[in-house]
Amino acid sequence: KQLFKESMSVCDWFADGKSLLCSKSNINWGTSLYKVSLNKSRPILVAEIGDYHSSLSPDNKNIIFNRYGDPYREAYRGSTNGDLYEYNIENKAYSRLTETDYTERYPRYSYINNTVYFCASDGKRYQLYKAIPGKLETKVQLTHFDTWSVRDISIAHQNDNIVFELFDSIWCYNPDSIDNKIYKLEINISEDIWEDYNREDTVIDSFDSY
Numbered sequence: 001k002q003l004f005k006e007s008m009s010v011c012d013w014f015a016d017g018k019s020l021l022c023s024k025s026n027i028n029w030g031t032s033l034y035k036v037s038l039n040k041s042r043p044i045l046v047a048e049i050g051d052y053h054s055s056l057s058p059d060n061k062n063i064i065f066n067r068y069g070d071p072y073r074e075a076y077r078g079s080t081n082g083d084l085y086e087y088n089i090e091n092k093a094y095s096r097l098t099e100t101d102y103t104e105r106y107p108r109y110s111y112i113n114n115t116v117y118f119c120a121s122d123g124k125r126y127q128l129y130k131a132i133p134g135k136l137e138t139k140v141q142l143t144h145f146d147t148w149s150v151r152d153i154s155i156a157h158q159n160d161n162i163v164f165e166l167f168d169s170i171w172c173y174n175p176d177s178i179d180n181k182i183y184k185l186e187i188n189i190s191e192d193i194w195e196d197y198n199r200e201d202t203v204i205d206s207f208d209s210y
Contacts, residue, residue, distance in 0.1 A: 008036065008043075009052040015060045023052040033063060033087075047087045049094070055108045057133075063087045064116060064133070069103035074121045074149055077101045084118060084136065097136050108155045108162075109133070117155060117162060125149045128164065128173060142173060143182055 008022040011033070020036045022043065033050035034043040047063060054065035069082015082103035086095045098104045102121035109116055116133045119126040122141075126149035131139040143150055148167040155162050162173040163185065170185040 008034070011052060011054040012056045014056065015058070021046070021054060021056055021063070023050055023054060033065075046089060047092075050087070053106050057109050058111050061089060062133075063089065064097070064107040064109060066103075066105045066107060066118075069105055071105060071126075071149075071151055074102070074125055075123055076103065076121075086133070095134075097134070104136075106151065106153045106164075108153055110155065110160050111157045112159060115160065117153060117160075119150050119153060119164075121149075126151060128153065128162070 006024065008024045010020055010022055012021040013019075014021060014035065018038050020038070022034050022036045023031050024034060024043075025031055029048045031049070031051050032045060033047040033054060035046050036043045049067070050063065051065040051067055054063050056063055064084060064086050066082050066084055068080045070076055070080075081101070082105050083099060084097040084104045084107050086097055087093070088095070098120075100120070102123060103126075104118055104120040105126065107116055107118040114132060115130050116136070117128065117130050118136075120129050120139070121127075125145050125147075127141055127145065128143040128150045129139040129141055131137075145166065150171075151165045153162055153164040160173075160175050163170055164173070165171075166184075170187065172183055172185050174181055174183075
Protein backbone atom coordinates (compact mmCIF):
# COMPACT_ATOMS: atom_id res chain seq x y z
CA LYS A 1 0.00 0.00 0.00
CA GLN A 2 1.08 3.56 -0.60
CA LEU A 3 2.01 5.40 2.60
CA PHE A 4 2.93 8.81 1.28
CA LYS A 5 2.92 10.45 -2.14
CA GLU A 6 5.94 12.71 -1.75
CA SER A 7 9.41 11.55 -2.76
CA MET A 8 11.25 9.90 0.16
CA SER A 9 14.05 7.38 0.65
CA VAL A 10 13.72 4.61 3.23
CA CYS A 11 16.71 4.54 5.61
CA ASP A 12 15.78 2.16 8.43
CA TRP A 13 13.00 0.63 10.57
CA PHE A 14 12.06 1.86 14.02
CA ALA A 15 12.19 -0.84 16.69
CA ASP A 16 8.39 -1.03 17.03
CA GLY A 17 8.12 -2.31 13.45
CA LYS A 18 5.33 0.20 12.81
CA SER A 19 7.33 3.15 11.48
CA LEU A 20 10.11 3.89 9.01
CA LEU A 21 13.00 6.32 9.18
CA CYS A 22 12.97 8.17 5.86
CA SER A 23 14.93 10.99 4.29
CA LYS A 24 13.59 13.81 2.16
CA SER A 25 15.24 16.72 0.39
CA ASN A 26 14.17 20.24 1.22
CA ILE A 27 15.25 23.81 0.48
CA ASN A 28 16.13 24.86 4.03
CA TRP A 29 18.41 22.04 5.24
CA GLY A 30 19.27 19.91 2.22
CA THR A 31 18.21 16.50 3.54
CA SER A 32 16.04 15.92 6.61
CA LEU A 33 14.92 12.76 8.43
CA TYR A 34 11.31 11.82 9.15
CA LYS A 35 9.39 9.17 11.03
CA VAL A 36 6.82 7.69 8.66
CA SER A 37 4.11 5.54 10.21
CA LEU A 38 2.62 2.56 8.40
CA ASN A 39 -0.85 3.83 9.33
CA LYS A 40 -0.58 6.58 6.67
CA SER A 41 -0.47 9.47 9.15
CA ARG A 42 1.58 12.54 8.32
CA PRO A 43 5.39 12.12 8.55
CA ILE A 44 6.99 13.55 11.70
CA LEU A 45 10.22 15.54 11.40
CA VAL A 46 12.93 13.79 13.44
CA ALA A 47 16.10 15.64 12.41
CA GLU A 48 16.40 18.78 10.34
CA ILE A 49 19.81 17.74 9.01
CA GLY A 50 20.50 14.16 7.96
CA ASP A 51 21.23 11.97 4.96
CA TYR A 52 19.68 9.00 3.17
CA HIS A 53 22.57 6.89 4.46
CA SER A 54 21.26 6.92 8.05
CA SER A 55 20.95 4.19 10.69
CA LEU A 56 18.95 4.01 13.93
CA SER A 57 20.64 2.72 17.06
CA PRO A 58 19.00 -0.47 18.43
CA ASP A 59 17.39 1.52 21.28
CA ASN A 60 16.20 4.15 18.77
CA LYS A 61 17.80 6.95 20.81
CA ASN A 62 20.40 7.96 18.21
CA ILE A 63 20.81 8.22 14.46
CA ILE A 64 24.17 7.94 12.74
CA PHE A 65 24.57 9.37 9.23
CA ASN A 66 27.14 10.63 6.74
CA ARG A 67 27.22 14.15 5.40
CA TYR A 68 28.89 15.36 2.20
CA GLY A 69 31.56 13.32 0.43
CA ASP A 70 31.47 11.69 -3.00
CA PRO A 71 31.10 7.90 -3.34
CA TYR A 72 33.24 7.91 -6.51
CA ARG A 73 36.04 10.29 -5.45
CA GLU A 74 37.96 8.20 -2.97
CA ALA A 75 41.11 10.32 -3.14
CA TYR A 76 39.33 13.65 -2.62
CA ARG A 77 40.69 15.89 0.13
CA GLY A 78 38.95 19.20 0.70
CA SER A 79 36.22 21.20 2.38
CA THR A 80 33.40 18.89 1.23
CA ASN A 81 34.91 15.53 2.11
CA GLY A 82 32.40 13.33 3.95
CA ASP A 83 32.20 12.85 7.71
CA LEU A 84 30.01 10.87 10.10
CA TYR A 85 27.62 12.49 12.57
CA GLU A 86 25.40 11.20 15.35
CA TYR A 87 22.07 12.77 16.32
CA ASN A 88 20.45 12.29 19.72
CA ILE A 89 16.70 12.28 19.13
CA GLU A 90 15.62 13.20 22.68
CA ASN A 91 18.12 16.03 23.17
CA LYS A 92 18.05 17.15 19.52
CA ALA A 93 21.84 17.36 19.63
CA TYR A 94 24.37 16.64 16.87
CA SER A 95 27.85 15.20 17.44
CA ARG A 96 30.56 15.06 14.82
CA LEU A 97 32.20 11.64 14.94
CA THR A 98 34.96 11.97 12.32
CA GLU A 99 37.17 14.76 11.05
CA THR A 100 39.69 13.19 8.68
CA ASP A 101 41.35 14.18 5.40
CA TYR A 102 39.23 11.71 3.41
CA THR A 103 35.58 10.60 3.37
CA GLU A 104 33.59 8.25 5.60
CA ARG A 105 30.22 6.93 4.39
CA TYR A 106 27.47 4.29 4.84
CA PRO A 107 27.38 3.99 8.67
CA ARG A 108 25.39 1.15 10.25
CA TYR A 109 24.89 0.32 13.91
CA SER A 110 25.28 -3.27 15.06
CA TYR A 111 22.05 -4.64 16.52
CA ILE A 112 23.79 -7.06 18.89
CA ASN A 113 26.76 -5.17 20.38
CA ASN A 114 28.29 -1.75 20.87
CA THR A 115 29.80 -1.46 17.39
CA VAL A 116 29.30 0.73 14.35
CA TYR A 117 30.34 -0.31 10.83
CA PHE A 118 31.12 2.13 8.03
CA CYS A 119 33.19 2.70 4.92
CA ALA A 120 36.17 5.03 4.85
CA SER A 121 38.65 5.98 2.17
CA ASP A 122 42.24 4.91 2.59
CA GLY A 123 43.22 7.46 -0.04
CA LYS A 124 42.63 5.08 -2.93
CA ARG A 125 39.57 2.91 -2.18
CA TYR A 126 36.69 2.79 0.29
CA GLN A 127 37.28 -0.02 2.79
CA LEU A 128 35.02 -1.54 5.44
CA TYR A 129 35.78 -0.60 9.06
CA LYS A 130 34.32 -1.15 12.51
CA ALA A 131 34.64 0.96 15.66
CA ILE A 132 33.09 1.72 19.03
CA PRO A 133 30.49 4.51 18.78
CA GLY A 134 32.03 7.78 19.95
CA LYS A 135 35.57 6.37 19.48
CA LEU A 136 35.84 6.11 15.72
CA GLU A 137 39.50 7.13 15.81
CA THR A 138 40.20 3.58 17.06
CA LYS A 139 38.61 2.04 13.96
CA VAL A 140 39.67 -1.40 12.76
CA GLN A 141 40.05 -2.03 9.02
CA LEU A 142 38.22 -5.17 7.83
CA THR A 143 38.85 -5.17 4.06
CA HIS A 144 41.92 -4.48 1.93
CA PHE A 145 40.68 -4.23 -1.65
CA ASP A 146 43.06 -2.87 -4.30
CA THR A 147 40.88 -2.35 -7.37
CA TRP A 148 37.30 -1.51 -6.34
CA SER A 149 35.66 0.28 -3.42
CA VAL A 150 33.22 -1.03 -0.83
CA ARG A 151 29.84 0.75 -1.05
CA ASP A 152 26.26 0.58 0.27
CA ILE A 153 26.65 -1.75 3.24
CA SER A 154 23.70 -3.47 4.93
CA ILE A 155 23.77 -5.36 8.23
CA ALA A 156 21.66 -8.21 9.61
CA HIS A 157 19.56 -7.81 12.78
CA GLN A 158 20.35 -11.22 14.31
CA ASN A 159 24.16 -10.98 13.94
CA ASP A 160 26.87 -8.77 12.44
CA ASN A 161 26.83 -10.36 9.00
CA ILE A 162 27.21 -7.62 6.38
CA VAL A 163 26.65 -7.45 2.65
CA PHE A 164 28.07 -4.70 0.44
CA GLU A 165 28.52 -3.69 -3.16
CA LEU A 166 31.91 -4.21 -4.82
CA PHE A 167 31.83 -3.09 -8.47
CA ASP A 168 29.30 -5.44 -10.15
CA SER A 169 29.11 -8.02 -7.34
CA ILE A 170 27.73 -8.49 -3.84
CA TRP A 171 30.26 -9.42 -1.17
CA CYS A 172 29.86 -10.54 2.44
CA TYR A 173 31.57 -10.02 5.76
CA ASN A 174 31.04 -12.76 8.35
CA PRO A 175 32.81 -11.96 11.64
CA ASP A 176 32.16 -15.47 12.98
CA SER A 177 33.94 -17.22 10.13
CA ILE A 178 37.34 -18.68 11.05
CA ASP A 179 38.91 -19.10 7.61
CA ASN A 180 37.22 -16.63 5.27
CA LYS A 181 35.51 -13.58 6.75
CA ILE A 182 35.29 -11.69 3.41
CA TYR A 183 33.89 -13.51 0.40
CA LYS A 184 31.89 -12.98 -2.78
CA LEU A 185 28.23 -13.95 -2.66
CA GLU A 186 27.46 -16.30 -5.52
CA ILE A 187 24.09 -15.47 -7.06
CA ASN A 188 22.50 -17.82 -9.59
CA ILE A 189 19.33 -16.60 -11.30
CA SER A 190 17.32 -19.15 -13.26
CA GLU A 191 16.27 -18.00 -16.71
CA ASP A 192 14.66 -19.44 -19.80
CA ILE A 193 16.96 -20.59 -22.59
CA TRP A 194 15.48 -19.42 -25.84
CA GLU A 195 16.16 -21.52 -28.94
CA ASP A 196 16.74 -19.95 -32.31
CA TYR A 197 14.08 -21.32 -34.68
CA ASN A 198 15.20 -19.28 -37.67
CA ARG A 199 16.23 -21.35 -40.70
CA GLU A 200 18.38 -20.12 -43.54
CA ASP A 201 18.81 -21.87 -46.91
CA THR A 202 20.30 -20.83 -50.22
CA VAL A 203 17.92 -21.73 -53.04
CA ILE A 204 18.23 -21.44 -56.80
CA ASP A 205 15.15 -21.88 -59.03
CA SER A 206 13.60 -24.32 -56.55
CA PHE A 207 11.74 -24.14 -53.24
CA ASP A 208 11.32 -27.87 -52.55
CA SER A 209 12.20 -27.53 -48.89
CA TYR A 210 9.19 -25.28 -48.21
